[in-house]
Amino acid sequence: MNNHPKSKKRLYTIQVLRGVAAILIVLVHCNLIFNQNYEQDFFFRIFNFGGSGVDFFFVLSGFIMLYIHQHDIGHKNKIQSFLFKRFTRIYPIYWLILSLKLSLNLLPSYEADINQRNIVEVIKAFLLLPQDRNILSDSFLGVSWTLSFELLFYLVFTLLIILPRKFSYPIVFAWLLMTISNFMDVINIPEESLLLNFLFNSYNLEFALGCCAAYLFSTRKINLGMPLIFLGAFLYTFSAVNSYYGIIKLSTIISFGIPSTFLVLGCASWENRNNIQIPNWLVYIGDASYSIYLVHGFIINNLTKIVLKIYPAITQDILSLNILGFLLVFVATFIGCIFYTYIEKPLFLIFKPKLAKA
Template identity: 25%
Template sequence: MKLDWLQGLRGLAVLGVVFTHGRYLLSGTPNFVLADAFFRPGAMGVDLFFLISGFIMVYTTQNASGVRNAAVFAVKRFARIWPAYAVVTLLWIFVRRDGLSFFQDAEQLRFLFRSLTLRPQVPEQAPYFGLVFPLAWTLAFEMYFYIVFGISMLAGRLRWLVLASWMLLTLVLLPLNHGGPTLNVQQFLQFRSGYMQLVTNPIIYEFLAGVVIGLLYLSPRVRFPNVSVAWQAVICSVGFVLWWGWSGVGDFHGPAGWGWPLAVMLLVLAVASKTVTLNMPRWLVWTGTVSYSMYLTHYLSQLVLISWLEKRGLHTQSWNEIFLALLLAIPVASASHWLLERQLGGWTRRKLVLLVDRVLPAPPVPEGLDVIKMAKVAPRKM
């Protein structure tokens, strides 16, 4: 079952990120201060993505557990994230880095391999970690949480206890003797392993909050008593997020920054959607559908736009260029969604699912129940 209100939130999140990076088009001009005040809070779209990711993982696996389901979950998530990311990283090298000469340097190749495996390159630069493709830091956290979430599915009914125990270990107990724990996502704890800097980073609390919100959404007991209270909660929670972001009170990623008001808002919207209809414009739902591709490609297309304008003497560093960057991001995201997500990612997904079927075949459906199952279970597409 597709949740349009959630797709709409994805659309808002990615547009916020697009405008955040669009403000760099005015760098060095008198207008940058105003552009920074308007557009920098749009970076909270990343925190909203993390919250939504945790929510969706719960929503799409509510009846799934065991080895086979965990394996299918893992390969589907890998197929959705990694192939498109790998292609965009290579494009980034040719557009922004050294092109072919990049591949002639052995150290650069090692750097690329570590980046493609989403391992922190510069642990001191949390939460970004200095990957080849700078926007990939969010994917490093995504893939890590996918792994942990998938492993927790192996525990069956104890999956939430296993997940909570792992989070307690990595976010609280392990940091105790290394300068933490804290809620500062820019923290540098005294771990030798760079990857430990990632798994102990408090921004992971946002995924965990999304999981909790997903569980509350699925609970039939958690709902607003009436329509009036639901709408009041929606208006107040959305308004508070806008105030928190644009007043400057919250000014960075993480649960203590933009994260916690967004978590409250997502919880309110999720619970309210069971009482009222949260209509989203179709264009915003579509933007949510291509949001991953737009996130991956918008900064790359922005740099291409600047280069094209500069070569023709048209780079004026004016407000209209932010509008042009948004216009370019739309068709590029659409093409990337079709080519990289649906075609390349879809092909990868099919191949990996077939491999899972060979190694872990699905249990046979008892005779006479297959038709009933098909009638009762609606496909879930998120």
């Protein structure tokens, strides 16, 4: 039986985890940009595991989607509301930031690789269709490849809503079976097949893990919230250390997807059974995580270039370099929050009356 009312309680710890995932990605991209612009590491590459924030985001997305929309499955009258909510969540702020970057790229003083920015690639970038990640990094928003996977997950959920369960469940099961088979190398998809590698990529399993966590949370009385949090934190830390030293070669779904699932399920269960107070600023960063995610790379990349022109010797001053790195992480996060407060949130409010009617 479902232990939750149809009107879903907002889980503040889940928002905090979204903020954590965003900060992890900002940290690892700071190192990547330092390597690119300064040929130096940021803080001894300690935050190289920060790319796991993507795995964390995918698990969180799967959890949130099923937690919020599980009652919409099999009810095609809910599809208009679902699609409109998903569209307004992803595209408006993304289009704005992408357009801003493309506009700045037209300036003569702006250095950017535009060799592969033909009309087809531009259309694919704006629609978030599967695209070569090198092209995205050079000419568009490098992080947008993850949004393509997000949209694929929305498409799968759309099938669950519009089709009767006797049809949608076998389709989704077949898709997951193919994805697991690809993950376990049971089938061999050629690397040059961009679409097939996208459709059956192991990243898609992390959405499924999040859905499993939401299903357990919604249908079982889980009393082990804190042990699950400790287990997830321990495994996540172990994987972070392992990724730094390269002791054991593991896929990200094993090393970070599974620990993220324990953390998400543990935090949701712990909050659901306890009257806890989450600091507003932590929830706020989680709310702003999408804007932070979209703008941080652009901010850090350009600020590092400005600093290099003003103070070229910084590449040889390790202490100043690392202080600069943390400062840039803070500035990029702060600007992302500004974008959320003054751009993303007002954009959402424009669509909110239409959401009520959808």
